[in-house]
Amino acid sequence: MYSMEAIDDSWITKRKYNGLDGQEHIEYHEIDYYWNKVLSIVRFNGYSKYSTLAKLVKNVRIVSHGKADVERGFSTNGNILTQERTLLSDKSINGLRAIYDDVDYLGYRSVHKMPxxxxxxxxxxxxxxxxxxxxxxxxxxxxxxxQENEQFQKIEVEKKKLLEQEQELMLKYKRLQLEHKTAQLLLDEGNQRMGNSLKKGDFTDVHAAYALNKSGTEKIKVIDEEMTKIMENVSIIQQKRIHAEREQSRKKSKLAAE
Known part of the structure; x- marks a missing residue:
């Protein structure tokens, strides 16, 4: 631990001398000199012995001892950011501060006094x-x-339009599914009546059964074709949506980068 460390007195005392009054005086090193010596102590493996303490000391050393510099900075900013300069960018403010500080550093205090x-x-x-x-x-x-933002919004509108088209097609697909079930029931009924007529040897109901069978078969064929066409269109729309989303994502990344 640091409290147990053997500190060389030469790290603290710079020199001792006798003044004109005959009294012994001690001149001390700067505090930075002392901490530089302490924090330079290493372990047997070459690593710093007080790495955590070094972080603490450095942070404590940068803490201001007063608010004068901070208040002065606020005052300077107040002089720079007038009512006519409320729209200055950070870069412009930093530039004005740099000029102000340089002029003050050179001792002119005001720009108009600088040659x-x-x-x-x-x-x-x-x-x-x-x-x-x-x-x-x-x-x-x-x-x-x-321009990129306008294209981004245009793609967003296109995506919504494609989504609406897809939803509309899927609703139509569901209606066709119900119609398909109805047609299948007609076909099943026709087959059942045909089978019953053949079993009984009564052919009076054969024509009606045949009509049901034919109607159901034709309707199922038409519905299947429409459902296939709808799913093809849905697939095309989904591909367009994927492409639009990729393009939108690319433009979004580009806008963020800029």
């Missing part, structure tokens, strides 16, 4: 050209995104 050199003029011209280029690129990107 204008040929290098500054060239830098402004270059930045102006870059700004126009960026604005043109963003405009083209916005137009492309709008």
């Amino acid at each position: 204008i050199s040929i290098d500054i003029l060239r830098a402004v011209q270059k930045l102006s050209a870059l700004y126009k280029e960026e604005a043109s690129r963003m405009k083209a990107l916005a137009a492309t995104q709008q």
Whole structure:
């Protein structure tokens, strides 16, 4: 544990000397020097002995001792983000902050007090050209995104239309299934009556049975053809829907990437 570590006094004390008053004075190292020594201690395998402590110390060291810098930053942002500048992008705000901080760092405090050199003029011209280029690129990107979004919405409408068509066909298919059952009942009844007539040797009901049989058979044939055609159309619609969904997913990913 760190509390049990044998700390070399030279990590703390930089030097001792006697002042003009004859008293002994001690000059200490900076705190960074001390922690650098402590956190450089390694185990026998070469790994840091106090890796967790290192994280704690680093986080504690970056904590501000006051709110002055934070408050100053808010004040600066307040001066930059005026009522006429409410639509500035993050990039523009960062650029203005960089200029403000650089001017303040150079000691001029205000931009109008800073001398204008040929290098500054060239830098402004270059930045102006870059700004126009960026604005043109963003405009083209916005137009492309709008076009992609319109196509995305168009595909969405097409998907809904295809889904409605598929649902309508499936309802028709279910109705045909009911009609198929009815036709099958007619066919079964005709076969049963035909069989009964043959067993009894009474052929008076044969014609009626034959008519039922024929009607049921023809109806089943027509229904089967319609059902087959419907399922073929449903399959085509489903393929179109799958293609539309893939295309929509591709455009959605493209819009997200842009």
